Every structure is written in C-alpha cells, then in structure tokens.
Amino acid sequence: AQSVAQPEDQVNVAEGNPLTVKCTYSVSGNPYLFWYVQYPNRGLQFLLKYITGDNLVKGSYGFEAEFNKSQTSFHLKKPSALVSDSALYFCAVRDTGFNKFYFGSGTKLNVKP
Amino acid sequence: EAQVTQNPRYLITVTGKKLTVTCSQNMNHEYMSWYRQDPGLGLRQIYYSMNVEVTDKGDVPEGYKVSRKEKRNFPLILESPSPNQTSLYFCASSSKPSPGRGELFFGEGSRLTVL
Numbered sequence: 001a002q003s004v005a006q007p008e009d010q011v012n013v014a015e016g017n018p019l020t021v022k023c024t025y026s027v028s029g030n031p032y033l034f035w036y037v038q039y040p041n042r043g044l045q046f047l048l049k050y051i052t053g054d055n056l057v058k059g060s061y062g063f064e065a066e067f068n069k070s071q072t073s074f075h076l077k078k079p080s081a082l083v084s085d086s087a088l089y090f091c092a093v094r095d096t097g098f099n100k101f102y103f104g105s106g107t108k109l110n111v112k113p
Numbered sequence: 114e115a116q117v118t119q120n121p122r123y124l125i126t127v128t129g130k131k132l133t134v135t136c137s138q139n140m141n142h143e144y145m146s147w148y149r150q151d152p153g154l155g156l157r158q159i160y161y162s163m164n165v166e167v168t169d170k171g172d173v174p175e176g177y178k179v180s181r182k183e184k185r186n187f188p189l190i191l192e193s194p195s196p197n198q199t200s201l202y203f204c205a206s207s208s209k210p211s212p213g214r215g216e217l218f219f220g221e222g223s224r225l226t227v228l
Contacts, residue, residue, distance in 0.1 A: 009153075036219075046218070049215065092156075
C-alpha cells in the first residue's frame with residue numbers, strides 16, 4: 001500500500017538558515033512525488049515534483065527536494081529560509097495507477113526573524 | 114487564468130440537511146478528486162474521478178456522493194450531513210502524469226460546519 005510519512009509536526013528555523021522538511025514514502029513501482037505548501041485560509045499550492053530524471057528537483061520560491069530511492073525519501077530543502085516561508089507543508093505521492101494521491105500529515109514550518 | 118473553483122467557501126448547516134459543494138475546473142483535466150483536511154490527519158481522499166462518468170471511492174467515502182456528468186464539474190454531495198463531517202474540503206484536478214505534468218491543482222477550500 002502507498003503511504004507518506006512526515007515525521008516532524010513542526011520545524012523551527014531562524015531566518016537566513018537552511019531548512020529541511022522531511023518526507024519518506026512507501027510505494028510499489030516508480031514513485032511520483034510532490035510537495036505542496038498551504039498558507040492560512042488558502043488551498044494547497046504546488047511547489048515541486050519528481051516524476052523521473054534528476055534526483056535533485058528545483059521548484060518554486062527557491063525550494064528544492066532530493067529524491068533518494070535507497071532511503072525512500074524526498075526531503076524538501078531551502079538554502080536560506082525567509083519569514084514568509086512559514087506555512088504548512090505537505091508531501092504527497094501519486095500511485096502508479098495514477099488514481100490516488102496520498103498525503104502526509106503535514107509539517108508546520110516556523111521561520112523566526 | 115487556470116483555476117479550480119469551489120462554492121460555497123463557508124457553510125454552516127444542521128444535521129440531516131442535504132447540501133452540495135460545487136467544483137469546477139477550466140484546465141480540461143481528466144482527473145478530479147475531493148479531499149477533507151482535519152488537524153493532524155493531513156488530507157484524506159473522499160472520491161476521485163478519472164474522467165466523465167467514471168468515479169471511484171477514496172479512503173473516506175462514507176456519507177458522501179459525487180457525480181461527473183461533465184468534464185469540468187465534480188460536485189460533492191452530502192445527503193444527510195452529520196457533525197463528524199465538519200471539516201475543510203478541497204477539490205483538486207490534474208492531468209495524467211508525465212515529466213511536465215501530473216500535479217494536483219487545488220481549489221481554495223470549503224469550510225463546512227454541521228451543527
């Protein structure tokens with residue numbers, strides 16, 4: 001069965017420091033992996049995805065993610081955090097039949113000035 | 114502008130009073146789905162549709178119905194709402210996955226309270 005785990009409910013980081021939001025997945029077959037961000041009272045916004053190709057994926061707002069097949073991980077990273085990055089982040093996997101998306105429970109990112 | 118539109122955005126209703134949340138997308142996407150978001154549980158899929166007249170259950174379908182009569186519309190129906198259906202609901206659409214596509218596009222959400 002497909003599943004996604006985000007082991008941290010909350011991540012705190014100082015502005016200007018690098019940030020990492022962790023995600024591990026379990027899928028049968030090739031994974032299609034996504035990161036989304038949710039600001040208060042808004043829908044989820046797409047950040048980046050891994051479908052195939054390079055393991056380092058670059059996305060919106062300076063975010064990137066590294067696909068690691070051996071560790072079944074897809075951690076979200078940013079070299080220098082901004083206060084405006086504070087939001088709720090979701091990792092998701094699309095199953096190989098393309099029918100269903102599975103979301104992690106979300107990680108709240110707090111970036112302090 | 115490419116978008117997914119949900120209505121209403123906010124709704125307070127009473128137990129047993131049927132309601133429909135509409136969803137429409139203008140991107141000609143084949144795939145549409147509904148999710149509910151609850152604190153600590155992330156997003157859980159209610160129903161999805163691969164194309165017109167093709168729908169299937171997600172992980173939490175009990176108490177909900179859907180229909181897909183047109184490609185752009187995918188309404189969510191609560192025939193007899195109960196308080197445990199109080200939640201934040203999202204509609205989303207997607208094309209088939211390929212290196213350049215496959216992500217979900219979300220609506221702004223519909224916050225439903227059932228008293």
